[in-house]
Amino acid sequence: SAETSAVRTVRLESPDATHRLGVRLGELLEPGDFVGLIGDLGAGKTHLVRGVAEGAKVPRSEVASPTFAIVYPYAGRIPLYHADLYRLTDYDDLYATGFLDLEGTDSAMLVEWLDKIPQAAPRDYLRVTLKHTGGDARDLMAEAFGARPAALLEAWMP
Template structure:
């Protein structure tokens, strides 16, 4: 694994604050961006994802958990591909889903449970790990791998 180009840590005191962090990230996403999310069940990934989708101007009614579909495409300001790897055992199984054939440049990719199949991440990407600290509070640790992800992270969490 390579060394991050840039890291940031931010604390979220509530699900609404986590949603707002996602909203800001979604406003900044560009085609080709890849964001991997890591965190235990209940860590706040869904709140962040819903915020990202809203920030990318995806209608709220379209945002669902893709746990059973693996990948769910959304139409917004840019195409947003939301994947959930929770039920994926390894890279070979992921390959069989067609995930690796997602259009690389026409939209952004948002992947929950990236730690289940870390090799699914491209060489350059943004990784966000969510840690519950107490009750509704979360710490988000973001790592950028590459120049574009570093610029995205610097704009998201200056």
């Protein structure tokens, strides 16, 4: 991947803080943006994505619908795909989902468990890592790889 050009860290003291940060990211996303989400089960990846979807004006009903799909399409202000690689083991698995055909197009991608299949990431992307730090607190680290992700990060967390 491209060299890391920017890093931000923030302590999120509550689910609501995480949600609000997600909403702000959702307001900034543009077609072609790729956000990888890393962190243990319960770290808050999906919670953050719900905020992103709200910020991107995805109807709430779409996000709430439970499904076992690997890739969820959301129609918001821009087309958005929310993928969860948790149940995949290798690149062939990912190929089979059709996910790779969606990359680099007119959509923004939000990908949980990117660390399971790191090759899923394009050269330029924003990597967000969430960690439990006791109770309802989470530490979020965001790393931008490439110029557009750095600009996105700068706008998201000035």
